[in-house]
Amino acid sequence: MTSVLDVKNLSRAFGGLQAVRDVSFEVQEGEILGIIGPNGSGKSTLFNCILGQLVPDEGEVRVDGQVVTGLRPSELNRRGVSRTFQLLQVFPQLSVRENLILAGQEHRGSRLRRLFGPRDAGLTPDANRMIDFFRLGHLAEEKAGGLSYGQQKLLDAAMAFMAGPRLVLLDEPAGGVNLTMLASLKERLQAINAETRATFVVIEHNMEFVMSLCTRILVLAEGRLIAAGTPGEIRSNPDVIEAYLGH
Amino acid sequence: MAEILQLVIAGLATGAIYALAAIGFTLLWQTSQTINFAQGEFVMLPAFFALVAMNWFGWPFWLSCLVAILVSVLLLGMVFKVIVVDPMLKQGVLPLVISTIALGLLLREGAKDFYSAEAQPFPYIFPDRQVSVLGVQLSLSQIGVLLIALAVIAALQLFLSRTRTGRQMQATAQNPTVARILGVPVERMILYTFIINAALAAMASLLISPIYLAKFSNGEHLGLAAFVAAIVGGFNQVRGAIAGGLLVGVIDNLAAAYVSTGYRQSVPLILLVLFILFRPQGLLGRREERAV
Numbered sequence: 373m374t375s376v377l378d379v380k381n382l383s384r385a386f387g388g389l390q391a392v393r394d395v396s397f398e399v400q401e402g403e404i405l406g407i408i409g410p411n412g413s414g415k416s417t418l419f420n421c422i423l424g425q426l427v428p429d430e431g432e433v434r435v436d437g438q439v440v441t442g443l444r445p446s447e448l449n450r451r452g453v454s455r456t457f458q459l460l461q462v463f464p465q466l467s468v469r470e471n472l473i474l475a476g477q478e479h480r481g482s483r484l485r486r487l488f489g490p491r492d493a494g495l496t497p498d499a500n501r502m503i504d505f506f507r508l509g510h511l512a513e514e515k516a517g518g519l520s521y522g523q524q525k526l527l528d529a530a531m532a533f534m535a536g537p538r539l540v541l542l543d544e545p546a547g548g549v550n551l552t553m554l555a556s557l558k559e560r561l562q563a564i565n566a567e568t569r570a571t572f573v574v575i576e577h578n579m580e581f582v583m584s585l586c587t588r589i590l591v592l593a594e595g596r597l598i599a600a601g602t603p604g605e606i607r608s609n610p611d612v613i614e615a616y617l618g619h
Numbered sequence: 620m621a622e623i624l625q626l627v628i629a630g631l632a633t634g635a636i637y638a639l640a641a642i643g644f645t646l647l648w649q650t651s652q653t654i655n656f657a658q659g660e661f662v663m664l665p666a667f668f669a670l671v672a673m674n675w676f677g678w679p680f681w682l683s684c685l686v687a688i689l690v691s692v693l694l695l696g697m698v699f700k701v702i703v704v705d706p707m708l709k710q711g712v713l714p715l716v717i718s719t720i721a722l723g724l725l726l727r728e729g730a731k732d733f734y735s736a737e738a739q740p741f742p743y744i745f746p747d748r749q750v751s752v753l754g755v756q757l758s759l760s761q762i763g764v765l766l767i768a769l770a771v772i773a774a775l776q777l778f779l780s781r782t783r784t785g786r787q788m789q790a791t792a793q794n795p796t797v798a799r800i801l802g803v804p805v806e807r808m809i810l811y812t813f814i815i816n817a818a819l820a821a822m823a824s825l826l827i828s829p830i831y832l833a834k835f836s837n838g839e840h841l842g843l844a845a846f847v848a849a850i851v852g853g854f855n856q857v858r859g860a861i862a863g864g865l866l867v868g869v870i871d872n873l874a875a876a877y878v879s880t881g882y883r884q885s886v887p888l889i890l891l892v893l894f895i896l897f898r899p900q901g902l903l904g905r906r907e908e909r910a911v
Contacts, residue, residue: 445800463790474790477783478802595771 374436376401376539376571377422382431384417391417392428393595399539404565404572406586408579408606410616414595415575416458419543422573423455424448427524435539452538456545458575464517468527469619476534497536503543504615506530506560511514522553529557532566537603546578554578558585583607591615621755626872632761634829635768635866639823640845641860642775643816649792649855650812653704654716657723659842664726665691665824666741666833667734672721680742688821689697695818700810723838730835741828764826771822772861777817779857788812840884844871847887853893853901862902866890 377399384392399405409415420426422433424445431439435453442449448491463471473495492499503512511519516527519601532540545561546554557593558581565572576582582589583603591599591606593615599606606612640662647653654659672683703722707715724769745763749756779785790798799805805821823841831837848867852859867887875883894901 446802449800449802455800457797461794463793463797465793466786466789469785474786474803475801 374401375399376403376436376572377417378434378437378463380432380434381421382421382433383419383428383429384421384500386417392421392592394431394593395592395597396431397590397600398598399571399573401506401571402565402569403588404562404574406574406576406582406589406603407592408576408582408589408593412590412594413592413615415592416543417595418592419541419573423453423541446478449535452535453541454532454535454537454539455541455581456525456532456543458543458547458604462516462519462524462531465515467513468516468519469496469499469503471511471527472502472531472534475531478535478538495534502530502534505564507556510617522557525549525553526557526560529561533568533570537567537570539573541573542574542576544576545574546581554581561585622876623873624755625757626876627869628757628765629761630872631865632765632768632868633872634848634865635765635772636823636827636864637841637844637848637868638772638861638864639768639819639826641848641864642772642857644845644849645852645854645857645860646792646812647775647816648849650788650809651708652712652721654712655816656716656719656846657726657838658820658845659838659840660723660726660730660822661691661695661838662823662841662845662911663833663835663838664695664730664825664826665821666739666822667730669825670734670739670741672834675704684744684825687825688818691817691821691824692814694817697810699817700813704813711821723842727835732782733888736835738832738834741833742757743829744825753754760829762847764830768822768826770822771819775819776857779835784808784811811881844868844887845883847891849892854902854904856901859901859903866902871899 375398379398380396382392383390397413407415407418417426421428424443424447427442431441432439435448435451438451438492440448440451440453463474466474471494474499483570500512503509506529508523508526508530511523516524519527525548527544529542532542534540542561545557549557558598561572562585564570574582574586583606586603589601589603589606590597591609591612598611598615599609601609638779643661644655644658647655669680669683669687672678672686673680677684690757699722705720707718743760744767745760748759748909751757779789787798787803788808788811789893790801790803791805795805827837827841844867845864848858848863850863851866852861852863867890870890871883871886874886
């Protein structure tokens with residue numbers, strides 16, 4: 373198996389606070405990897421270092437074997453790394469379909485075609501397929517800002533897949549989503565993972581959601597990787613229980 | 620009745636010009652949080668560029684208009700962004716606002732010192748003739764101004780809603796962070812809005828100067844009218860700026876005829892106060908919440 377994401381000895385400090393210490397892990401193609409940990413354990417810093425929003429102090433990030441450490445988010449996006457956002461980040465005044473087309477269009481065509489080419493960049497069929505896949509059909513023409521929170525989360529996830537990514541990083545996809553929508557979100561994410569063989573890395577607080585979605589889980593505490601394993605192994609790992617519950 | 624209709628059409632013509640300036644106002648605000656208090660001077664100045672081309676260089680009127688638009692795009696669009704907005708915006712919105720007020724003063728006094736303090740006649744783009752439509756006397760020039768302004772606005776709307784670049788500009792205005800991550804060239808989109816603002820201001824200048832004459836102090840009233848039109852329309856919507864501009868133009872004209880020309884200048888201000896009191900989100904605007 374090829375490793376899609378390879379993180380080696382990553383460290384990042386903010387002043388005197390060592391947010392991430394010497395973290396290394398690999399993610400294989402098609403895997404759904406969960407990263408969990410108590411508040412302040414360094415999950416978001418780790419995510420931001422992988423996504424190019426923070427430059428790590430030490431260590432290296434490789435995507436498909438290529439070093440991408442310190443590349444800008446837009447460059448990573450062009451190389452097939454997509455993300456969803458913890459807080460909603462859609463374009464509120466554009467329709468659902470336009471949001472999706474926008475998310476895919478920068479990957480299409482030359483600079484000249486991007487300026488003068490057809491308006492939908494030939495992406496309408498892809499956008500419609502994504503709309504059907506995430507069951508947003510009845511909302512395709514609605515402005516994204518008018519959707520419910522859960523529907524916007526689905527749209528955010530759908531946008532991440534418009535560019536045909538190799539690797540998708542999901543930042544708290546379940547946050548603030550109601551139970552019915554949560555089941556549907558999980559089911560759709562598993563389906564698209566099976567269909568596209570895209571690799572997922574998920575940060576999430578909702579244990580139930582992570583345990584049922586992910587195939588493997590890493591646990592961070594105080595910036596260090598303290599455990600890794602299947603959901604079953606993690607549940608019974610004494611270090612993890614201690615990190616979450618304290619002494 | 621015929622008189623009211625005449626006044627309304629004349630008001631719509633001036634209102635459409637206010638709308639051009641007001642649209643520029645909202646575009647700059649949306650994409651780069653720039654409130655340009657020199658906007659009135661941006662509308663005053665291009666007429667002087669055209670006058671310089673005509674009177675100093677002896678170029679024909681059409682060429683002078685074209686040159687005025689190009690010079691405006693260069694100076695009031697690109698140079699304004701690079702020299703004033705980019706460095707000042709880093710210091711916050713307030714320093715930028717103060718800088719644009721200073722720039723407005725500089726442009727006003729500059730036009731006075733370098734060209735003339737006298738109001739200059741400016742050629743009509745359309746013949747200044749009256750035509751009678753169903754018993755109503757209408758000015759051909761005003762109808763022409765209204766049609767050109769509306770055509771420019773329609774073209775801009777089509778550009779923003781129907782082209783890829785237009786959608787990227789909307790994305791930049793609505794969520795620059797994500798737009799940047801998705802690969803939208805955010806900086807270039809912001810530059811485009813400055814260029815569009817300058818071109819709109821130049822159009823407004825060439826359309827309004829035959830009516831008001833080209834005078835260094837024109838910017839005061841034009842800037843205020845455009846600012847009020849943008850606020851009345853909702854400030855965060857191009858459609859709102861159009862509605863606001865037309866409304867200010869018509870009310871302005873009716874008040875001048877039926878109340879007093881002396882109070883004409885105060886009409887936009889009264890409208891502004893009423894809107895802030897009773898409908899702060901504007902005609903078509905949305906209520907905005909800000910996280911602090």
